[in-house]
Amino acid sequence: MKKLVNELDQYVTEMLNGLVSANPSLRRVEGTQVLVRRELSAKVGLVSGGGSGHEPAHAGFVGTGMLDGAVSGEVFTSPTPDQVYAAINEVNQGKGVLLIIKNYTGDVMNFEMAADMARAEGIDVAQVIVADDVAVENSTYTIGRRGIAGTVFVHKIAGAAAEAGLSLQEVHRIAQKVTENVRSMGMALTPCTVPANGKPSFDLEEQEVEIGIGIHGEPGIERTSLQSANATAEFLFGKIVNDLPLTSGDEVAIMVNGMGATPLSELFIVNHHVADLTSEKKLKVHKTLIGEFMTSLEMAGFSLSVLKLDEELKKFLDAPTSAPAWPR
Amino acid sequence: MKKLVNELDQYVTEMLNGLVSANPSLRRVEGTQVLVRRELSAKVGLVSGGGSGHEPAHAGFVGTGMLDGAVSGEVFTSPTPDQVYAAINEVNQGKGVLLIIKNYTGDVMNFEMAADMARAEGIDVAQVIVADDVAVENSTYTIGRRGIAGTVFVHKIAGAAAEAGLSLQEVHRIAQKVTENVRSMGMALTPCTVPANGKPSFDLEEQEVEIGIGIHGEPGIERTSLQSANATAEFLFGKIVNDLPLTSGDEVAIMVNGMGATPLSELFIVNHHVADLTSEKKLKVHKTLIGEFMTSLEMAGFSLSVLKLDEELKKFLDAPTSAPAWPR
Amino acid sequence: MEFGLNQFKEFITEYAQRLEELKSTLNELDNRIGDGDHGTNMARGFQVANQQLQAKNPTDIGTACNTVAMALLGNVGGASGPLYGTIFMKLASVFKEKLSVDDEMLLNGFLFAKNGIIERGKAQYGDKTMLDVWETATSFLQSNVGTNRYRDLMTVVQEAVLETRDRVAKKGRAAYLGPRSAGTCDPGSVSSGLFFEVFVRALDGEGAIIRWETLVL
Amino acid sequence: MEFGLNQFKEFITEYAQRLEELKSTLNELDNRIGDGDHGTNMARGFQVANQQLQAKNPTDIGTACNTVAMALLGNVGGASGPLYGTIFMKLASVFKEKLSVDDEMLLNGFLFAKNGIIERGKAQYGDKTMLDVWETATSFLQSNVGTNRYRDLMTVVQEAVLETRDRVAKKGRAAYLGPRSAGTCDPGSVSSGLFFEVFVRALDGEGAIIRWETLVL
C-alpha cells in the first residue's frame, strides 16, 4: 500500500482538518466528523454523507444552494447514527431537514436510526434514498439498486430548491423526482486500497476490467476484457437508456465521473463519444459535468450518469451554488 | 497499459472534442488544437499551453478572468509554433497578447517561434516564463528551473489583471511578479504512461518514491523511500521556504496539487500538515487550493506551491473567474 | 448453566481480542464480496466497547449490554454497527438488572437478538448474512435441551458459517455481486460464529478455539 | 560525391522508416532521462514530412528541405521539432534551387545546420544533446577530406552517440535529472546518429545499418 498518510486511525480526522482549513466557509462540528456551512440560513436543512473515500463527496458539496451538512464515516463505512444525528441537529433551523441517503444497507440503517433520534427531539426529518445504479437489475433482489454518483444531482437540485425557500415537503418531492429520473453505471480499470485494510479490493489482469461497480471498491457485476473508450461508453450508456424512458427531444444532464485515478483527458475522451450517443438518440444535453464527484479512493475507472430533466429540475440544476466541488 | 482510449493518434483530438462539448463557453479554433473563449473581449489576450496530459491545464483555465486561449500539444509534447501562433492570432483584440510559458526547452522554443511569427504580423506579444520548481538548484545549470503547478497562479492573477483592462505592459509586469514570488516542488508515488509510448515512465519499488519531479512523468532529482504524509509535506515545504524569502506575518497562497491519481483525501491530509507548517512560520494563509490543477496523466503524488502575496496580487487572485477548473 | 456479570465482561474482552486477531481474515472475506472493512469495523467497535465496559464498570448484565450496545452504535458504522448494536440492545432488554442469567434467559436473549436483526436488516434465513448463523444457533438451542448443548452449539454454528459460502447473497453489499457472491463465506456470519465461539468459552471456560482463518479463507 | 534530389527524397523516406523502426528504442531512452516521447515525436514528424514530399514533389533540393522543415515544425513539437526544423531550414538556405549538391556544399549545409542548432538551443558541445553528434560529425567532415570519409563518418558518429551515455546533461529535459542523467544515451543524439547513418546510405548506396537498439539500450 502506497499512500500519503500518517497514522491510519487519524485518516478521516486529518482529512477533515485539511479540508476545513482550505475552505473557510465550512465548519467542523466540535467532536464529530460532521462538516456544516459556517453560515446557516433559515431554510430546510440538507444533510448527506456516507463513508469517507468518496471525496469530494460529500463535504465538497456543502455550500449555499447545495448541502448544509456532510457526515463522514470511516473509509467506506457508513457513519454512525450519533454522527448523523449531530449533523441533523446542527443544520436544523426549524424548517426541517432532508436526508439524502445512498441505498446501502449500512447507510440506510444508520441514517434512519439518526432520523428516529431527531424526530424524538421534535425535528421534522424527511429522507430520500438514491438508487441510481442500473448495473443491478431491479427485479432480482429485494434490496433495490445501489446509490452512486447520480446522488450528486440530488444534492444540487434539492439544495437549490431548499435555497429558494421551498418547504420540506416540496424539497422532498423535488429530490424524489431527481432520484426517479437519474440512472448511473460504473466500471473500474483498477481496484483501490482501503488504508486500514492495506490490500487492493480485488485483483485484475492487465487487460481485465470490472463492469457495474459500486463506489466502495467492491467488484462489479461482471469481469470482462478492456474495450475501447467508445465501446465502454456505449455499453454503459446503453444500459442506462434501456432503463430510463427517454424519447427523442428529451433534455438531459450528463455526468462523467472519475473514480479517482482516471486522467481527466480520458474522461473527456469518454464524453466525446457520449456526446455522439446522445445526439444519435436525439437527446438535448442541457449540461455536462466531467470530473471527480463521487470517487473510490485511487480507483481508475468512471461512472456515467444521465438525468432526465424537466423545466423545474433544469431551473434548480442551473441555480448558483458556492459548493467548492460543483463545477462552474 | 490500461487506459480508456480509442485510436491513440486521436487522443488529443477526442479529448478536446469531449471537453468542448461539455463547456459551451469554449470554442475550438477550426483545424487546430487551440481552445479559446467563445466570447472574447477587448482586452489584452492571454495564451498558455504545453503538451497534453496535464488536464485540467490548460484549457480548464480558459474563461473570463483567466486565459483566453490554450494550446494543446501531443501528450507531454510542446505544441508546434503554428498552433501557438493560431492561438495568439485568434485571441488578439488589438491590445496585445501575453504568452505564459513553462520553462522547458521545447515549450520555450516553440512559443518563441510563434511569438516571432505573430510579431511579424504586427501583433504585440509579450511573454513570461514560469520557473517555479525548486527541486533543481538554480545555480547548477544554465537552463533555469522548470515551470510546474505554480503556473496556474500566473494564469489566474495575470488573467484577472487583463480582465480589469490593464495594458499589456502592466499585465506582463504583474505576471512577472507572480513568477518571482511563486515556488513549487513535487513528488511521485507512481509513474505514468504516455499513451503513444505504452510503458510506465519509470519503475518504483513498493515503498520507493521520486522526489522533485517535473510534470511530464520524468524521474525526479532523487529516489527515496516513502515517508509519512507529514514528513513529505515538511520536506517539500522546507525546500520551498528556504528559497522564497518569507518573514513572519507574510501572506501566502497555497496550492496542494494532485498529480492525477492521488485521492483528494490524501491531498487534504497533506494540507492538514501544511496548515501546521505555515502557522509555525507565522505565515498568513490567504487562500488554499486543493485539487488537480496541473497533472501528469495518472501519476500518483502531489506538488506543493507557495505564492507570496501583496495587496495587488491578492486583489487579482480573489477576482472572479468563469474558468471551469479554478475552484470556487 | 449460569452466566454471570464477570463472565459477560470476560466475554467482551475476549471477543474484542479475537476480533483483533481475525481482523485481516474478516477484511479479506469482505474484500472478496464487499468493501473490505468488516474486520476493521468490528475490531474498532469492540475495542471501544471493552474499554467503556472497564471504565464504566456496570453492576448488572443488562447495563453492561447497554454499554456495549451504545459503544457499538457509536463506533462501528456500516451495516454491522446497527446490527450488532441491536443485538446488544435486545440482550440488554432481556437481561435488565440481572447479575447472572440462566439457560432459559440466555435463550430468550438470543431469540430477542435474532428478531432484532430481522427487524433492522429485513433479511431472511439463507440470504447469506449473519442472520443465517443466528437462526441456526437459536433454533439449535431451542430444540436441544441437555448438558452438552453449548459445546454442540459450536459444531452447528461452525457449519452454519461454512454453509454461507455457497449461497448467493440476497441482502447487504454482497447481494450486488449476484452469482459472483457464491464461493466466499459471509464475513458477518464469521464474526457471528466467533461471537458464539467466545460466548461458549466464557460460559463453561473450555470451549475450543476455532481456527476460522483456515476454515473460511 | 554528388547528392541529388532523388537521393534526398530516398533519404527522407528511409529516415522516416528507420525512425518508425527505432521509435520504441528512442522512447525508451527518453523515458529514462526525459518524458518518453522522442521516438513518437520524430516518427510522427518524418512520416508527415515524407508524405508531403511525395505530395508536393519539389523539383530542387532546397525546396525539398523547406518542405521537410515546415512539416517538422508543424508536426513534431517538443524540443526536437524546432531543432530538426531548424536543421532542414538551414539546409534549405544552403541548397537553394540546387538539383544536386557536391561534397563542399554538403559540408557547408551541415555546418549551417549545426550552427542553427546552437542558435536555437544554446547548447554547447558536451551538454549531452544532439549537438554533441552534430559537432563531431561536422568537424570530422571538415578535417577529413578523402574517398572514405562518409563511411568513416559512421564510426565517428556512432562513437559520438555512445559518448553521450556517460555525460551529465546540461541542456534539455534530462538536465533536471542532474547526475542521474548519466548512464543513458541521449535520445536526440541517437536520432541524429540515425540521421547520418541513413544519409550515408542514401549518398553511396551502401553504408551499413547500425543496430542502435542493441548499442544504446
Ligand SMILES: Nc1ncnc2c1ncn2[C@@H]1O[C@H](COP(=O)(O)OP(=O)(O)O)[C@@H](O)[C@H]1O
Ligand atoms: N440486511 C442485513 N441483515 C443482516 N445482516 C446483514 C445485512 N446486511 C449486511 N449484513 C451483514 O453485515 C456484514 C457486513 O458488515 P460490514 O462490512 O461491517 O458493513 P458494510 O457492508 O456496510 O461494509 C455482512 O457480512 C452481513 O453479514
Ligand SMILES: Nc1ncnc2c1ncn2[C@@H]1O[C@H](COP(=O)(O)OP(=O)(O)O)[C@@H](O)[C@H]1O
Ligand atoms: N537546448 C538543446 N539543444 C540541442 N538539443 C536539445 C536541446 N534540448 C533538447 N535537445 C535534444 O532534444 C531531445 C529531446 O527531444 P524530445 O524528446 O522530442 O523533446 P522534449 O524534450 O520536449 O520531450 C534531447 O534528447 C536532446 O538531444
Ligand SMILES: [Mg+2]
Ligand atoms: Mg463498509
Ligand SMILES: [Mg+2]
Ligand atoms: Mg516531450
Ligand SMILES: [Mg+2]
Ligand atoms: Mg464491509
Ligand SMILES: [Mg+2]
Ligand atoms: Mg521527450
